[in-house]
Amino acid sequence: MQRYFVDPSQMKEQYVVITGDDVNHIARVMRSRAGDEIICCNGQGRDVRGAIEEIGADTVRVRILEEDLPSRELPVQVTIAQGLPKGDKMELVIQKGTELGAFSFCAFTSLRTVVKLDDKKEKKRRERWQKIAKEAAEQSHRSKVPNIANMLTWRELLASVTQFHYALFAYEKEETSTLRRALSEVPAGSRILLVIGPEGGFDEKEVVEAEAAGFISVSLGRRILRAETAPLYALSCVSYEFEQA
Known part of the structure; x- marks a missing residue:
């Protein structure tokens, strides 16, 4: 499942708003559509699984489906x-x-x-x-x-x-x-x-x-x-x- 890093301010309680170059990657490179699932990370330990709700010209809105995904970081x-x-x-x-x-x-x-x-x-x-x-x-x-x-x-x-x-x-x-x-x-x-x-x-x-x-x-x-x-x-x-x- 494709993974994207976002600024903590873009990750709300129930949804994520993706901006920048990742919008083009989602829309044109991956050719994703509404309903497709991705993983979003805020870089501070919060990883969520979500479903794309809307793909706009400058933003992608993702509805959060699952929290607390397993960490893959080293113990040190x-x-x-x-x-x-x-x-x-x-x-x-x-x-x-x-x-x-x-x-x-x-x-x-x-x-x-x-x-x-x-x-x-x-x-x-x-x-x-x-x-x-x-x-x-x-x-x-x-x-x-x-x-x-x-x-x-x-x-x-x-x-x-x-x-x-x-x-x-x-x-x-x-x-x-x-x-x-x-x-x-x-x-x-x-x-x-x-x-x-x-x-x-x-x-x-x-x-x-x-x-x-x-x-x-x-x-x-x-x-x-x-x-x-x-x-x-x-x-x-x-x-x-x-x-x-």
């Missing part, structure tokens, strides 16, 4: 902090990371980051990334659309550690602490920050700074993963630990 909130990669790799991370259950994403710059964006380009990228997250959340039947946060410097990322219960960073030279071991100590409901470096990895100085700030260094296994593969591997491990184990 995982924020992926990704060293800004080259090309469109961040789009892949956000699309697949959303499907795997990430709560939010944040790109950051560090010593080995190659890509540099000015404010205008960063804003444009984030708008596109947010759109990708929304589409992926709809496709994977998420209850929430991951937030795409403003890009951070390395110093700003280190300072953000206090906002989370657990802060982990993937480091290829870590020999004792594994992601599995770290996750085994995390209770459900926790906020986790998971930091993945850029293509060149972390500078030794950054490793020292991260550990001093309170981050836990973890290994993602014996193989060296690409920058865009590492967060997806890590999210898969989180899903297994909290949903399959």
